[in-house]
Amino acid sequence: MKLLITGGAGFIGSAVVRQAIAAGHSVVNVDALTYAACLDNVAQVADAPGYTFEHADIRDSAAMDRVFAAHTPDAVMHLAAESHVDRSIDGPGAFLETNIMGTYTLLQAARTHWETQGRPDTFRFHHISTDEVFGSLGPKGQFTEDTAYDPRSPYSASKAASDHLVRAWGETYGLPVILTNCSNNYGPFHFPEKLVPVVILNALAGDAIPVYGQGENVRDWLFVEDHADALLTVLEKGQLGRSYNIGGENEARNIDLVHMICAILDRLRPRDTPHADLITFVADRPGHDQRYAIDPTRMQTELGWRPSVTLEQGLERTVRWYLDNESWWRALQNRDGVGKRLGAG
Template sequence: MRLMVTGGAGFIGSAVVRQAIADGDEVLNVDKLTYAANPDNVAMVADDPRYRFAQEDICDFPAMARLIAEFKPDAVMNLAAETHVDRSIDGPGAFIQTNIVGTYALLEAARGYVESGDAPETFRFHHISTDEVYGSLGPTGEFTETSPYQPNSPYSAAKASSDMLARAWRETFNLPVVVTNCSNNYGPYQFPEKLIPVVIINALEGKDIPIYGKGDQIRDWLHVEDHAQALLLVARAGKPGETYNVGGRAERTNLDLVKTICKVLDEELKDSAHAPHDSLIKFVADRPGHDKRYAINCDKIGRELGWTPAHSIEEGMRDTVKWYLDNRDWWEKIRQGGFDTSKRQGLKSA
């Protein structure tokens, strides 16, 4: 396939790009290269003749229309987004602009492509979203594709709005849209403002590991490589007009997850002066509007497209910890650019 991937230098987007190239697809990676994007995430495919890169803003409609017309993709996969909840509380404007206005620009560019007659009959606009649009669950139950939207943060509200735009362009303009909503991702190349990298890096350096509230918020954890496989499958075979939830079937409280990471670090770093690493845990004031529990029912994508997660949480978390231990140069380079993992910002568990 010829895939136009927006946000392909970010965490999930780069996993999609790497997997697509490995699968033999042609990829146009479109990324503005904002703070959380990193060309190093796709350095291993940068010289592949099937890969090309364009530094552009998805809010720039003429640029998106031009790139689509020139590349003639079989699918547009929209992974470009502002994603960090803490940042959305401090500054919602960027989330409104990228997640809503950017999605609108892409939808309009894709609509022009289809209406021009240049798009293949199998063309899909694949909009990638989050389970956070569904709001917060009680102690039981799971989000399904028909769960009502109840976003509680500026981030999730912006993503919910973009989901509604994608739906409207399908219903009004017959654009072949598919939508996926995923649970919390983890794995290699995750920008070190997110919960898991913060825990690993702070533990390595003997700094406090801050946890919001009591750490009893529950999340369903999905390995990013499993997610990339699911997204590419939906881009190839998803039915236009449908939504597919993608989950890891691995619910954990934030506190249990942090303790698991600390245990792996204890085993991997037997001579560490900071062991046991869970002694570094520090409970801090909870985040405003912090959702209590997310859980994804991903039966539909398994039943209709044959996808299931390949990584167990135990295997995936151990591999992730080892990756950060083995790739210190990657995150040290980010920190040299001014990012400080010791700040409050960075505890969003996503």
């Protein structure tokens, strides 16, 4: 297929681009190259036949119409989004503009393209979202595809709105849509403002490792390359109009995750004292969701997909990647907001 992938220079998007090219698809990578994007993420496929990069913003309707007309994609995989909860607390407007109005603009361009092509049954608009739209869980239970939406941050509210738009375009205009909601991703090329890279890079620098509250918040951790594989599986095999929850089957408290990373670094890059001595508890994020957990039954039973990497294996691979790719993350450390406390309220 010829895939139009938005946000393909970002963390998850670039993993999808790399795997799609490896699987033999053609890819049109559409990215506005905002602060969290990096073309080095796709450097290994930049010269591959069938790969094209379009520097364009999904909020620009003329640019989106031009991209669709020029490339006539068979499917859209929509990953472009503002995604950092802390940044959404400090500046929610950008999240509304990109995640809501950007998705609207892309839907309109995709609809025009689909109708111009004669409304082919094979076309797909695959919207990639987050489990954060479901809100916060207590000690028990898991999110299913039927869980009621209950977003609690500007970020998750904007993603919930974009999910609703996609479903509305499917119902009202017949656009062939499919949705996925994923748990927390981690892995290579993760922009250095999120928890896992912050822990790794602060530990390597001998700086304090900040942990919100007491680190009791629980997340289901999904290795990014597993997520990319799941997304391509859903695109090819998923049922139109359905949503699929993609999880890593790896729940962990934040504090336990941090200790796991520190233990890996103690083995691979030892220092005079354990890296865990750098852990520092800081004021919690306002409205911090207590727990996320994915029920992966639909992915397993309908599509036969399960993650291939345990949390221990994925963290080992991630830490080794950061140790081996210092030039990549060094180049990003001067970007806006990196290394600063954001979202303090």
